[in-house]
Amino acid sequence: MKRGTTIYLYELAWILPSVAIPVGMLVALLVTAFGVHIHLPGVVGRVNPNRVQSTPPFDRPGLVQLGPGRYEVYMVARTWSFDPAEIRVPPGSEVTFVITSPDVVHGFFIPRTATNVMVLPGQIARITAHFEKPGVYPFLCHEYCGLLHHLMAGQVLVEAQSAGAHPSGT
Numbered sequence: 001m002k003r004g005t006t007i008y009l010y011e012l013a014w015i016l017p018s019v020a021i022p023v024g025m026l027v028a029l030l031v032t033a034f035g036v037h038i039h040l041p042g043v044v045g046r047v048n049p050n051r052v053q054s055t056p057p058f059d060r061p062g063l064v065q066l067g068p069g070r071y072e073v074y075m076v077a078r079t080w081s082f083d084p085a086e087i088r089v090p091p092g093s094e095v096t097f098v099i100t101s102p103d104v105v106h107g108f109f110i111p112r113t114a115t116n117v118m119v120l121p122g123q124i125a126r127i128t129a130h131f132e133k134p135g136v137y138p139f140l141c142h143e144y145c146g147l148l149h150h151l152m153a154g155q156v157l158v159e160a161q162s163a164g165a166h167p168s169g170t
C-alpha cells in the first residue's frame, strides 16, 4: 500500500509540471499578444529591391501625418543608414513604420517599445509603435549587415509641437 502511494506521488510530480509548463507558456503567449501587443509581422507587400528608389512610397522617404496623433513613416534601410534617420513626433503619437531594404537583410529595433522587425530586401515590413512620453527613442539595426553595421542607427524625438523627418547623412 505504502509503495503504491509513493509511486503515485512520484508520477504526480511529473504530471503536474507537464501540465503547468504548457499552460504557463500559453498564458505568456496570450499576455504578450493581447496585453503587451507583441505580434509577428506579416508580409504586407513586396517591392523590387532594385527599384526601391523609384517605387512609391519609398521614392520619398519621410513622415506623413494620417490624422490627429497618427503618423506613417516610409523608411529605407540600406547599408549602413536609415532614411529618414531622425523623426520628430509629439507625445501620444501612434507611428506606423513601413520599411524596406534595397540591398541586404537589416533589422529595425526601437528599445523600450514593442518594435522589432526584420527588414528583408524585396519585402515590406510594417510595424506600429506608440510614443506616449517625451524623450529620445534611438532605433538601430539589429541584424549584422556588414562592416559598418554598428553605425546603422537613428532616433525618434518625441517632443511637444513637432513633426518632421530628416534624411540620413549619406
Ligand code: CUA
Residues within 6 Å of the ligand: 078, 079, 080, 105, 106, 107, 141, 142, 143, 144, 145, 146, 149, 150, 152
Ligand atoms: Cu543594417 Cu546591420
